[in-house]
Amino acid sequence: MYVVGVDFGTLSGRAVVVRVADGAELGSAVSVYDHAVVESRLPATGEQLPPDWALQMPGDWLAVLRDAVPAAVRASGIDPAEVIGIGTDFTACTVLPTTTDGTPLCELDAFRDRPHAYPKLWKHHSAQPHADRINALAAARGETWLARYGGKISSEWEFAKALQVLEEDPSVYAAMDRWVEAADWIVWQLCGSYLRNACTAGYKGIYQDGAYPSADYLAALNPGFASFVTDKLEHEIGQLGALAGGLTASAAEWTGLPEGIAVCVGNVDAHVTAPAAKATEPGQMLMVMGTSTCHVMNSDRLGEVPGMCGVVDGGIVPGLYGYEAGQSGVGDIFAWHVDNFVPASYVESATAAGISVHDHLTALAAAQEVGEHGVVALDWHGGNRSVLVDHELSGVLVGTTLATRAEDVYRALLEATAFGTRTIVEAFESNGVEVAELVVAGGLLRNAFLMQLYSDVCRRPLSVIDSEQGPALGSAIHAAVAAGAYPDVHAAAEAMGKVRRAVYVPDDQRATAYDALYAEYQLLHDHFGRGGNDVLHRLRDIRRTAKESA
Ligand SMILES: Nc1ncnc2c1ncn2[C@@H]1O[C@H](COP(=O)(O)OP(=O)(O)O)[C@@H](O)[C@H]1O
Numbered sequence: 001m002y003v004v005g006v007d008f009g010t011l012s013g014r015a016v017v018v019r020v021a022d023g024a025e026l027g028s029a030v031s032v033y034d035h036a037v038v039e040s041r042l043p044a045t046g047e048q049l050p051p052d053w054a055l056q057m058p059g060d061w062l063a064v065l066r067d068a069v070p071a072a073v074r075a076s077g078i079d080p081a082e083v084i085g086i087g088t089d090f091t092a093c094t095v096l097p098t099t100t101d102g103t104p105l106c107e108l109d110a111f112r113d114r115p116h117a118y119p120k121l122w123k124h125h126s127a128q129p130h131a132d133r134i135n136a137l138a139a140a141r142g143e144t145w146l147a148r149y150g151g152k153i154s155s156e157w158e159f160a161k162a163l164q165v166l167e168e169d170p171s172v173y174a175a176m177d178r179w180v181e182a183a184d185w186i187v188w189q190l191c192g193s194y195l196r197n198a199c200t201a202g203y204k205g206i207y208q209d210g211a212y213p214s215a216d217y218l219a220a221l222n223p224g225f226a227s228f229v230t231d232k233l234e235h236e237i238g239q240l241g242a243l244a245g246g247l248t249a250s251a252a253e254w255t256g257l258p259e260g261i262a263v264c265v266g267n268v269d270a271h272v273t274a275p276a277a278k279a280t281e282p283g284q285m286l287m288v289m290g291t292s293t294c295h296v297m298n299s300d301r302l303g304e305v306p307g308m309c310g311v312v313d314g315g316i317v318p319g320l321y322g323y324e325a326g327q328s329g330v331g332d333i334f335a336w337h338v339d340n341f342v343p344a345s346y347v348e349s350a351t352a353a354g355i356s357v358h359d360h361l362t363a364l365a366a367a368q369e370v371g372e373h374g375v376v377a378l379d380w381h382g383g384n385r386s387v388l389v390d391h392e393l394s395g396v397l398v399g400t401t402l403a404t405r406a407e408d409v410y411r412a413l414l415e416a417t418a419f420g421t422r423t424i425v426e427a428f429e430s431n432g433v434e435v436a437e438l439v440v441a442g443g444l445l446r447n448a449f450l451m452q453l454y455s456d457v458c459r460r461p462l463s464v465i466d467s468e469q470g471p472a473l474g475s476a477i478h479a480a481v482a483a484g485a486y487p488d489v490h491a492a493a494e495a496m497g498k499v500r501r502a503v504y505v506p507d508d509q510r511a512t513a514y515d516a517l518y519a520e521y522q523l524l525h526d527h528f529g530r531g532g533n534d535v536l537h538r539l540r541d542i543r544r545t546a547k548e549s550a
């Protein structure tokens with residue numbers, strides 16, 4: 001018996017065929033989204049989008065079901081009739097306005113030319129002013145749910161993005177019947193039923209202890225928002241690993257899988273990976289490191305960690321409190337440097353050596369002693385998701401001289417992201433939520449130097465998932481549970497998950513040298529992020545004013 005897991009990432013979707021008995025991955029395929037991330041112009045009209053927008057096209061997601069799933073099945077060589085279930089995971093909060101039957105508003109002729117009718121990708125960060133109001137009002141009114149989100153709701157999430165739609169394009173807001181997480185939309189396409197998964201409902205949709213923010217609170221934000229929960233959001237919740245329904249005839253045709261097989265409740269790319277990396281026990285912090293990093297961890301205690309993304313009962317596995325924290329930009333920051341600031345000669349050397357520019361810069365950076373480049377960076381190019389929760393912060397680089405080279409900056413950026421992770425781990429521990437083990441999954445595992453750097457900076461061993469398809473394997477594990485092959489996610493993880501323990505161990509000498517750089521990072525972090533000097537916010541304002549008058 002086999003299951004299929006499908007991971008919908010930022011730029012592509014990947015499908016993997018997995019054997020239920022032992023988690024063996026027999027075949028996989030990737031489908032790259034035609035439109036990638038829509039950040040500058042709306043494809044339908046060519047209209048220029050404002051800064052910090054990031055949209056996606058639902059058709060690109062369906063292409064993954066049509067292309068990657070059958071290709072993965074073909075690559076595996078199995079008989080599709082032996083597939084008993086399909087599970088999916090998505091980036092989050094990636095959210096879209098739909099009609100009651102799930103049709104995306106952007107696919108209706110009346111709304112094709114309206115940017116707000118399109119799915120907003122997780123890294124759509126222009127709802128920060130809305131998030132700021134949500135937070136200030138919740139704090140002023142003493143809303144009890146705020147502490148479950150470390151004291152701040154992110155601009156990436158469902159409420160901030162919906163309030164932005166209401167205030168910037170009220171006709172789109174009025175026309176939308178449902179405000180749907182992409183994680184749930186794709187399941188809706190597969191089985192014809194709409195369920196809100198417990199993970200995104202909790203972390204991204206402010207659903208705590210069976211309730212959403214009150215109508216009173218929403219009315220105080222904007223009277224037109226009072227009935228947002230009842231009119232557009234509220235819906236039946238599905239637990240992770242539960243059955244959402246059977247594969248419909250049309251989805252069976254797209255995917256080539258048997259009609260009626262189990263379709264699992266939706267999930268988030270980071271959280272779904274925990275069982276794939278056998279990181280479902282309390283205190284095992286999984287870091288899914290790719291474009292961004294998500295830190296997810298189960299605990300048996302409910303704690304309040306300032307600046308965490310959230311704590312949700314059953315948010316990672318049913319029966320435990322799931323914690324999430326994260327860094328909005330990680331691989332994205334390295335890519336920014338590679339794409340914009342690397343001289344042609346470096347690209348030529350990399351090409352001649354047959355390696356990527358990332359690998360070339362990494363090799364040059366790895367030849368240095370800790371601190372030799374004399375540079376410290378703040379990893380806020382995509383804003384800060386934890387512990388400052390502010391997407392109007394931006395990157396900082398100090399210490400450059402005329403001798404500073406591309407590899408120096410690259411290494412400083414790698415280090416900055418490691419310091420960002422250490423800040424998160426320390427926030428958990430100093431607030432009584434123990435982090436017993438760090439486990440890594442995600443595309444950045446390919447950079448062994450980066451892994452060693454994280455181990456040294458955090459002074460902890462790193463365990464490593466033993467799969468290149470962590471989220472897709474995690475989705476497959478959930479599918480096996482939904483299909484009834486295992487009693488729960490823990491049991492399925494035990495049989496199908498794959499991890500290598502303590503692959504990287506800290507080097508004491510380097511760790512001590514990094515401590516000195518980390519101390520400087522902390523000074524800059526608090527100076528630029530906690531009000532010492534508000535220059536980063538002022539620069540945002542100046543940029544906004546300049547763009548508006550352009
Ligand atoms: N050798 C490398 N070292 C560091 N970062 C890399 C390297 N190669 C690619 N990246 C970064 O990895 C990120 C993609 O990670 P991946 O996990 O594959 O994607 P996603 O997060 O979208 O699932 C990109 O942001 C890219 O800049």
Ligand SMILES: O=C(CO)[C@@H](O)[C@@H](O)COP(=O)(O)O
Pocket residue numbers: 009010090091092093122268269270288290291292293294326
């Ligand atoms: O924020 C979350 C999960 O909560 C992620 O979906 C988001 O960071 C995107 O992840 P990737 O970097 O594309 O793996």
